[in-house]
Amino acid sequence: xxxxxxNSPSLSVQEGRISILNCDxxxxxxxxxxxYKKYPAEGPTFLISISSIKDKNEDGRFTVFLNKSxxxxxxxxxxxxxxxxxxxxxxxxxxxxxxxYKLTFGKGTLLTVNP
Amino acid sequence: xAGITQSPRHKVTExxxxxxxxxxxxxNHRYMYWYxxxxxxxLRLIHYSYGVKDTDKGEVSDGYSxxxxxxxxxxxxxxxxxxxxxxxxxxxxxxxxAGKSSYEQYFGPGTRLTVT
Numbered sequence: 001x002x003x004x005x006x007n008s009p010s011l012s013v014q015e016g017r018i019s020i021l022n023c024d025x026x027x028x029x030x031x032x033x034x035x036y037k038k039y040p041a042e043g044p045t046f047l048i049s050i051s052s053i054k055d056k057n058e059d060g061r062f063t064v065f066l067n068k069s070x071x072x073x074x075x076x077x078x079x080x081x082x083x084x085x086x087x088x089x090x091x092x093x094x095x096x097x098x099x100x101y102k103l104t105f106g107k108g109t110l111l112t113v114n115p
Numbered sequence: 116x117a118g119i120t121q122s123p124r125h126k127v128t129e130x131x132x133x134x135x136x137x138x139x140x141x142x143n144h145r146y147m148y149w150y151x152x153x154x155x156x157x158l159r160l161i162h163y164s165y166g167v168k169d170t171d172k173g174e175v176s177d178g179y180s181x182x183x184x185x186x187x188x189x190x191x192x193x194x195x196x197x198x199x200x201x202x203x204x205x206x207x208x209x210x211x212x213a214g215k216s217s218y219e220q221y222f223g224p225g226t227r228l229t230v231t
Contacts, residue, residue: 049217101209
């Protein structure tokens with residue numbers, strides 16, 4: 001049973017436009033959510049996170065929105081740049097961002113930003 | 116930079132042979148994790164450690180064991196490698212950066228393991 005779902009395996013956008021990556025979860029115990037970016041042959045890189053007590057978190061061009069009632073979160077990248085082309089993983093945990101928590105990952109979405 | 120290195124970075128081994136992957140960190144982080152990444156599965160937790168000699172199983176622990184005799188090293192062992200263990204293995208640590216209120220997991224560069 002997949003607890004974190006990224007239903008779009010791939011997404012293609014034009015440079016300068018908005019990229020929206022979506023993630024759904026089923027486990028009501030999840031209270032901390034993260035997005036990671038991964039380039040080929042590298043480890044995942046932490047991008048941004050959000051606690052369930054918030055519905056939005058911004059960091060530069062990246063914004064994560066959380067809709068708890070829908071068990072849905074999304075990552076917005078504005079404006080998109082070719083260097084943003086990577087696989088994006090959504091992850092969730094049930095430990096409120098404490099020191100020790102196990103992450104459950106989605107399968108990832110490949111974002112391609114075309115010049 | 117969370118100071119995580121993994122060795123080897125690439126390895127090809129035969130079915131039935133033992134394999135040990137090493138994760139090394141330089142900043143005394145208490146919590147360390149091993150994940151595997153496979154197409155169509157994202158990343159899945161194999162084992163994790165919450166201190167020296169303290170480890171626990173993750174989602175896909177069958178066929179794997181771990182050891183942590185020093186804070187800085189977390190070893191993942193495949194006792195008898197199988198083709199289904201062909202994967203990319205990532206080590207991670209849990210850390211809170213300066214100025215942040217929460218912990219995040221930071222990943223090493225990965226080890227690509229092929230079992231023939």
